[in-house]
Amino acid sequence: xxxxxxxxxxxxxxxxxLRLSCAASGFTFSDYYMMWIRQAPGKGLExxxxxxxxxTTIYYADSVKGRFTISRDNAKNSVYLQMNxxxxxxxxxxxxxRGRCDSCGGDRxxxxxxxxxxx
Amino acid sequence: DVVMTQSPLSLPVTLGQPASISCRSSQSLxxxxxxxxxxxxxxxxxxxxxxxxxxxxxxxxxxxDRFSGSGSGTDFTLTISRVEAEDVGVYYCMQGTHWPPxxxxxxxxxxxx
Numbered sequence: 001x002x003x004x005x006x007x008x009x010x011x012x013x014x015x016x017x018l019r020l021s022c023a024a025s026g027f028t029f030s031d032y033y034m035m036w037i038r039q040a041p042g043k044g045l046e047x048x049x050x051x052x053x054x055x056t057t058i059y060y061a062d063s064v065k066g067r068f069t070i071s072r073d074n075a076k077n078s079v080y081l082q083m084n085x086x087x088x089x090x091x092x093x094x095x096x097x098r099g100r101c102d103s104c105g106g107d108r109x110x111x112x113x114x115x116x117x118x119x
Numbered sequence: 120d121v122v123m124t125q126s127p128l129s130l131p132v133t134l135g136q137p138a139s140i141s142c143r144s145s146q147s148l149x150x151x152x153x154x155x156x157x158x159x160x161x162x163x164x165x166x167x168x169x170x171x172x173x174x175x176x177x178x179x180x181x182x183x184d185r186f187s188g189s190g191s192g193t194d195f196t197l198t199i200s201r202v203e204a205e206d207v208g209v210y211y212c213m214q215g216t217h218w219p220p221x222x223x224x225x226x227x228x229x230x231x232x
Contacts, residue, residue, distance in 0.1 A: 040179075044223055061219075061220050101215075103150065107173075107179060108170075113166050
């Protein structure tokens with residue numbers, strides 16, 4: 001059974017850093033690309049970042065480019081999101097998802113981890 | 120970036136009756152391979168997103184057949200043939216033809232009258 005479990009969220013001050021993790025199980029992790037999306041309180045879904053199955057291709061939303069870094073460790077079946085220079089507008093639930101068809105959106109998503117940026 | 124526009128944003132429905140959600144894109148979603156990559160997600164209250172449909176009309180495994188997707192070019196529709204109580208939630212369209220970025224519609228909240 002496919003499981004994606006995010007962790008690492010919490011309360012951080014503006015300008016601070018957090019590292020989110022997503023642990024995958026129940027499938028061959030190295031066959032899938034991974035994505036992060038987020039949802040601000042009471043708002044809709046926003047794509048944040050993408051990493052290909054091998055880790056060689058990476059994309060970021062303009063809103064996080066230069067501040068966030070996505071990475072993966074296929075030996076540990078995990079994907080990470082290093083978030084630096086955090087702003088109040090980064091406050092959201094962050095979900096990791098997987099997929100095989102780049103254009104089809106992720107076919108499975110985790111339960112999410114809440115990041116709150118506030119002084 | 121492709122802008123996705125959904126309507127209505129709120130949809131009160133009667134149990135057992137049909138419901139339709141429209142999604143329009145700011146440019147054609149026909150890709151170089153001839154496919155249109157318009158995907159639909161459901162988010163029930165307090166839950167994470169779940170993909171229902173990919174490439175306009177392909178249902179994901181386990182999705183009831185009362186859900187169907189249609190459309191082409193820039194106009195797409197998600198239809199629920201007979202709404203059930205478990206269908207309450209927010210529905211999002213998402214385009215995957217012109218990426219990055221992958222872009223979502225604003226969401227349509229489905230509630231029972």
